[in-house]
Amino acid sequence: MSRADLSRSACTLARAAEIVGDAWTQVILRELFLGARRFDDIQRATGASPHLLSQRLKRLEAEGVVARRAYSARPPRRDYRLTERGLDLWPVIVALKTWGDRWLGDGAPPPVSLTHIACGRPTAPRLTCSECGERLGARDCRADLSEAMLRERGAAR
């Protein structure tokens, strides 16, 4: 399989990775979650080149992760907003941040601190079980594969 073929995998993770599995895309998503909407603001905050940023935003728009919206008619200006599909990527970005803070921190305070608005406290979001509420880590779950997934893995060379 070439990289493009991940988009045709039976695996939804592979298909998701094919869309957002790119370091710059993840940094651009960070910026959108932090509230940036205009091209120039995203560019300044990320340090991405205009070409790179334009290319990544086009892909995210094509995949329905961001939508462009006119915010000025004269001169015509558009900005970028996360769609519901895009907002739902928050756990991916938070999981990356959490791992980075834990394993790649240089002793400095975390670059981004999160506060849970409803409870008012600084929070460290964690994965928990939808059924019992306990915290989940790699050793806590068993994975069962669907027929389609088993077929694909057997067939891949």
Add this chain to the structure above:
Amino acid sequence: MSRADLSRSACTLARAAEIVGDAWTQVILRELFLGARRFDDIQRATGASPHLLSQRLKRLEAEGVVARRAYSARPPRRDYRLTERGLDLWPVIVALKTWGDRWLGDGAPPPVSLTHIACGRPTAPRLTCSECGERLGARDCRADLSEAMLRERGAAR
């Protein structure tokens, strides 16, 4: 900033993305979490070319995400294991899978079903607040930036 420079960002998410923010790397991590250890097994299950797989595994080893371990002395054979640092990437992989299942599913059953071993039930891991236990989404948190992060964002062109 070029792609390489993400590794020097004040942002731990950017540094994490520079290591694991790659579609094939994420599919290879999936396979390691599913229990594959040998090069050939990972290659078959993912469909990655030997060159691509070797390159990605070398990078993951250099970053301390996987470790190679001799499992046979004669002939000499080594396999790949996730380190603690690697196992801690589970939330990233689960978050991608969850998003893919929700937004990219094609009506088929999820390719991978998770069961929480301790409670025995099929589970949909979710992000919750470390302080109050409530479920968290993009709209539930406020983000505050560190001085270093604010400086970098102001300085980037």
